[in-house]
Amino acid sequence: MSLFPKTKKTAGWLSINIQEDGVYMAHVAPMPAARPQVGLTAFYPADKTQTAVTLEKLAKELHTDRYECTNLLNPGEYQLLSVEAPNVPQDELKTAIRWRLKDMLDFHIDDATIDVLDIPGDKNIPERKGSMYAVAAHEQFIKQRQTLFEQVKIPLSVIDIPEMAQRNISALLEPEDRGLALLSFDSTGGLLTITFAGELYLSRRFEVTLAQLLQTDIDQKNACYDRTTLELQRSFDHFERQFRFIAVSKLMLAPLGDGGSGLQEYLAANLYMPVETLNLEAVLDISKVPELQQLQQQQLYFMVLGAALRQEVKAL
Missing domain, CATH: 3.30.1490 (Dna Ligase; domain 1)
Structure with missing residues (x-):
């Protein structure tokens, strides 16, 4: 037994996501009988050549040794x-x-x-x-990622994927005994998940990016809306054939930032199920991070917040 105990860990997970424009982070703490509480969000701008220096900087500034840390992979890395x-x-x-x-x-x-x-x-x-x-x-990629975090002294416990991060948010929204579809978009494209009883049952990626949905050209934007609607209809048809015992209650649209209401209205008019836009305030306590009241901020941190909602400990 050590006479000097290690630093006590802060409850909850600190999620770290390395993207093209920098490093995104979020910490969420579970709260008994209440909404999980967002402890912090942070963004450190950097290109890929500066990743190690940036991680080392944030490790010191945010005292990452106090947290259980998870690294969120990006599409193309798995x-x-x-x-x-x-x-x-x-x-x-x-x-x-x-x-x-x-x-x-x-x-x-x-x-x-x-x-x-x-x-x-x-x-x-x-x-x-x-x-x-x-x-x-790829095993070599995973080892490189683990080595990187070791070098910058960030205690990496888990490597996670966006599908499971989105599952974590969806699980907070599910009506009892019904499934829930959740659709998000970012610079890499769209991600549809369907969950039931907290489990991921379906995951589909769409080749429509957030920038395409928010463009000003009306004809091109509507073409993206059409493609999204068609992909959703195909996905829901497939899901109904595969999982007849699950009734999907509605489609929730993750925050898209400014100008995202047009897609919700279009989908609601063209799908057979209710379509609602998610505001993360409905499921998370953001009182410590008031900037998350802005839908633009919710879109930027959507996936890292989902990864920070992790409950089980199971490494990739």
Whole structure:
């Protein structure tokens, strides 16, 4: 036993996301019988050549050793694949998944770091074989990311993905015994998730970016609205065929910043389910970070806030 205990950790997760324009961070603390509380958000502008210096700076300024830290990956840094659940014992699961993924990855399976996410089936048909999501990233990339955080003295506990970050927010919005669809956009495109009972059941990416949705050219903007609507309709049709036991209550549209109301109105007029725009104040206590009252700020920090809502501890 040490006579000098280590620094006491602050409750909740500090999520860190390295993007093209800099490093985004958010800390969220769980609050018993209340909305989770946002402790901080921060942005450090930097290009990719300055990442290490920037992380070292923020580690000192924010005292990251006080937190449990998670690094949020970006699209292109991993692959998320749906596979049929193999009928094997739990201790043989990852080996079986590796065999199924060997022809599905864009790199050799021996170079992959893999984790799996269960997709629960219909509890009324327990004998039916379910499916799973497999998360695969290049082992060398993961080791480089871990080494980077070690070098700048940020205690990295978990590497996470946007689909699970969005799942965390969706789980706070779900009506009882109903599923919820949540759609977000950023510079890389759109992400649709459907959750039920806190579990991720469907994830689809759309090749429509936030900038395209907010452009001033009306004809091009409407073309993006049309593409988004078509992708949503296809996704919902697929989901209904695959998961007949889940009724999706509505589609929530993540904050888009200024000028995002047009998409909500368009989708509401062209989809068969209710479409609402999310304000994060409905599910998070942002009293310590009042700038999050601005929808533009909510859009910028949407994913890192979702990652900071993490509850289970399961590394990639």
